[in-house]
Amino acid sequence: MELIKSFKALSDKTRLRLLYVLQQYELNVNEIVLVVDMIQSGVSRHLKILVESGLLTSRRDGSYTYYSATKNLTMKPLISLVDQNCRNQEISEQDLIKAQEMIKIRQTRTKRFFKTVAPQWDRLKKEVLGNFDLNATIIKNVSFDGKISDLGCGTGELIEKLSDKASHKMIGIDSSPEMLAQARIRLSGKNNSELRLGELEHLPMKNKEIETAIMNMVLHHISQPEQPIAEAYRVINPGGLFILSDFEKHDQEKIKDIIGGEWLGFEKIKVESWLIDAGFKLKKTDSYSVNHHLTINVFTAQK
DSSP: OOHHHHHHHHHSSSHHHHHHHHHOOOOOHHHHHHHHHOOHHHHHHHHHHHHHSSSEEEEEEEEEEEEOOOSTTHHHHHHHHHHHHHHHHHHHHHHHHHHHHHHHHHHHHOOOOOOOHHGGGHHHHHHHTTTTHHHHHHHHOOOOSOOOOEEOOOOOOHHHHHTTTTTEEEEEEEEHHHHHHHHHHHTTTTTTEEEOOGGEEEEEEEEOOEEEEEESSSSGOSSSHHHHHHHHHHHHHEEEEEEEEEEOOOOOHHHHHHHHHSSSSSSSHHHHHHHHHHEEEEEEEEEEEEEEGGEEEEEEEEO
């Protein structure tokens, strides 16, 4: 019966368009409406059919619901068939271009946020973390055998603390010129650090350039979290470490007002699956309570 539902769902051209674009991008209803240029009631009806058929999954994040193609072995052949059917069709390519524009809008919103808060960023983080020393917790897990990179280094607070122990070069990368300007002030006089401007989804680094990568409270700012995790895998040497920290999934939208973000945290099992799918071997996951009844998970993985 489930297979019949799936085939019925695929019998409509609009639903084929939706499934094609949503296997590439996770979008909310408002974004999907703009992509396919339809009224919201019509889009919602098609999305409901695709979810009930098992071809789409949805997740609630604050006041928004996001949709993406189901990624499991059962649905993979059907979704692959849709991909082959829609690929190179003019309307499908237009949908993808519009979806990319939606992601760019999110990225612009994030950059605008950091441009505004850069001078106050350390204070804002303190408001959320309270007395919990996340940097010290991360440093305990770091291997200092080789180059270290802080991916999404912000104002350079973690690099400053690492520089006292590191004998090799440290590379800080961030997409915000304003945050990097704060980092340059903080790290002036530190000869073993280098700062680079770049997107975490497309790191300005060579393959296997570093031994340890850190992504500290950054992932919830990224529209497509799998991409920076895959990029981290690319730039780490075999045997190297990847340390990732972020919020456990929560429902407190006020946190976005304090430190921004596209996501209200992540389920622990979801992040672990992203790490494994990228090729990492998960070594351990530690959890810590902080202010506002939030939990921070710290994942340590090895390439």
